[in-house]
Amino acid sequence: MAIRTIIEPFRIKSVEPIRWTTREQRIELLRAAHYNLFLLPADDVLIDLLTDSGTGAMSTNQWAAVMQGDESYAGSKSFDHFRDSVQDIFSYHHVIPTHQGRAAERILFSVMCKKGDIVPNNTHFDTTRANVEFVGAEAVDIPIPEAKQPGIVHPFKGNMDVAALEELIAKHGRERIPLVMLTITNNSGGGQPVSMQNAQAVSAVCRKHGIPLYFDACRFAENAYFIKLREKGYNDKTPKQIAQEMFLLGDGCTMSAKKDGMANIGGFLCTNDDLLAAQEKNLLILTEGYPTYGGLAGRDLEAIAVGLQEALLEDYLRYRITSTGYLGNHIAEQGVPIVQPPGGHAIYLDARAFLPHVPLDQFPGVALANELYIEGGIRTVEIGRLMFGNAAKWDLVRLAIPRRVYTQSHIDYVIEVILEVWRKREQVHGLRITSEAPFLRHFTAKLEPLATVAAPV
Numbered sequence: 001m002a003i004r005t006i007i008e009p010f011r012i013k014s015v016e017p018i019r020w021t022t023r024e025q026r027i028e029l030l031r032a033a034h035y036n037l038f039l040l041p042a043d044d045v046l047i048d049l050l051t052d053s054g055t056g057a058m059s060t061n062q063w064a065a066v067m068q069g070d071e072s073y074a075g076s077k078s079f080d081h082f083r084d085s086v087q088d089i090f091s092y093h094h095v096i097p098t099h100q101g102r103a104a105e106r107i108l109f110s111v112m113c114k115k116g117d118i119v120p121n122n123t124h125f126d127t128t129r130a131n132v133e134f135v136g137a138e139a140v141d142i143p144i145p146e147a148k149q150p151g152i153v154h155p156f157k158g159n160m161d162v163a164a165l166e167e168l169i170a171k172h173g174r175e176r177i178p179l180v181m182l183t184i185t186n187n188s189g190g191g192q193p194v195s196m197q198n199a200q201a202v203s204a205v206c207r208k209h210g211i212p213l214y215f216d217a218c219r220f221a222e223n224a225y226f227i228k229l230r231e232k233g234y235n236d237k238t239p240k241q242i243a244q245e246m247f248l249l250g251d252g253c254t255m256s257a258k259k260d261g262m263a264n265i266g267g268f269l270c271t272n273d274d275l276l277a278a279q280e281k282n283l284l285i286l287t288e289g290y291p292t293y294g295g296l297a298g299r300d301l302e303a304i305a306v307g308l309q310e311a312l313l314e315d316y317l318r319y320r321i322t323s324t325g326y327l328g329n330h331i332a333e334q335g336v337p338i339v340q341p342p343g344g345h346a347i348y349l350d351a352r353a354f355l356p357h358v359p360l361d362q363f364p365g366v367a368l369a370n371e372l373y374i375e376g377g378i379r380t381v382e383i384g385r386l387m388f389g390n391a392a393k394w395d396l397v398r399l400a401i402p403r404r405v406y407t408q409s410h411i412d413y414v415i416e417v418i419l420e421v422w423r424k425r426e427q428v429h430g431l432r433i434t435s436e437a438p439f440l441r442h443f444t445a446k447l448e449p450l451a452t453v454a455a456p457v
């Protein structure tokens with residue numbers, strides 16, 4: 001029998017209540033949060049799709065491992081479990097734990113980059129870009145041209161433009177490019193995967209010029225599953241074999257274990273370079289902690305050790321990718337503009353196409369995200385002009401799905417709310433900023449709604 005119903009490959013042992021609010025309450029709550037969903041108390045959110053980062057549910061095996069956490073300051077058994085699990089998949093010589101992904105980024109770029117350097121990436125995530133720029137280097141995004149058009153369907157829209165990489169190296173010289181990064185999957189580009197063929201081509205260019213290749217590996221398991229589904233020659237391989245093959249193409253990685261590490265906190269930095277590793281560990285000691293815990297508790301290391309392996313289980317990945325696709329396809333069928341095809345961890349609404357009457361300097365992405373909250377208590381995030389300023393190539397609203405947290409009926413509810421906002425879209429209007437921080441302003445910016453709907457541009 002061909003089964004069409006998506007069922008979660010787990011039973012629920014512990015439940016966490018979520019709270020209904022009225023539309024009037026939400027209007028008031030949003031005003032009090034200065035129209036920035038980051039400033040909203042989580043308790044006032046019904047379905048929280050702000051991020052898939054650190055919001056997943058841990059398994060019974062992870063909780064059992066937590067109880068075995070060895071909290072010794074140096075040389076704990078938990079570090080050995082963590083390192084062995086990471087190396088089993090990633091194979092890099094040095095595994096440096098950090099409290100989350102951005103700490104790995106800060107250490108990596110502090111050690112490898114200086115003012116005037118250039119770091120190419122398919123698309124930098126916001127913290128990655130900020131950490132590159134913080135050391136005075138330039139973060140350059142070179143996704144394939146298809147990635148720039150949200151409506152175009154491409155099986156590996158996360159791919160890097162290899163010709164653009166060659167051009168960048170020819171133009172600026174190898175000396176100004178201390179490393180190349182490949183983000184799998186490409187979060188800011190729509191949660192789109194990178195093919196093995198593309199990773200091989202990028203790796204070949206890097207090796208030809210003697211430039212190290214690092215993966216931003218946050219969603220490596222989802223990327224591996226897309227390769228299994230879509231790339232010729234990989235159907236018979238396990239997601240783990242595919243991930244292992246991909247990491248052999250690089251020299252190291254940064255990782256936020258809050259994604260495909262299936263943990264609520266944690267990350268790591270890997271490298272094959274002994275000299276760099278020594279410098280990185282020195283910096284780690286300065287701000288994160290001793291190299292066998294790096295700002296994490298032993299129990300966190302245990303949870304990650306188990307989580308990394310669970311993220312690669314095929315039953316889990318099938319359910320995850322199918323469920324995200326179900327959400328995307330259902331709204332797209334009704335005309336809602338989304339980044340096509342549906343991503344692995346998230347669906348991205350194209351706010352510019354959704355709200356064509358809202359000028360770009362009035363933050364259509366923020367306007368749409370706020371409306372989803374008012375309509376149904378759903379929290380999402382803008383990835384656009386508020387996040388990236390004038391560098392924004394698009395205005396998206398990301399609905400990131402926490403791992404193993406929401407059921408299919410929650411997903412059906414989200415579809416219902418989006419379609420309702422779609423019907424009323426002409427009534428949504430823009431906003432302006434009233435205060436902002438110099439870096440990563442989207443986290444704390446305060447905004448206010450513009451009273452009237454602007455004339456179409």
Ligand SMILES: Cc1ncc(COP(=O)(O)O)c(C=O)c1O
Pocket residue numbers: 053100101102103125127128183187188216218255256257258266267
């Ligand atoms: C692609 C990518 N890189 C890096 C990060 C940063 O990781 P963290 O939030 O753990 O610092 C994220 C987080 O969302 C991400 O999606």
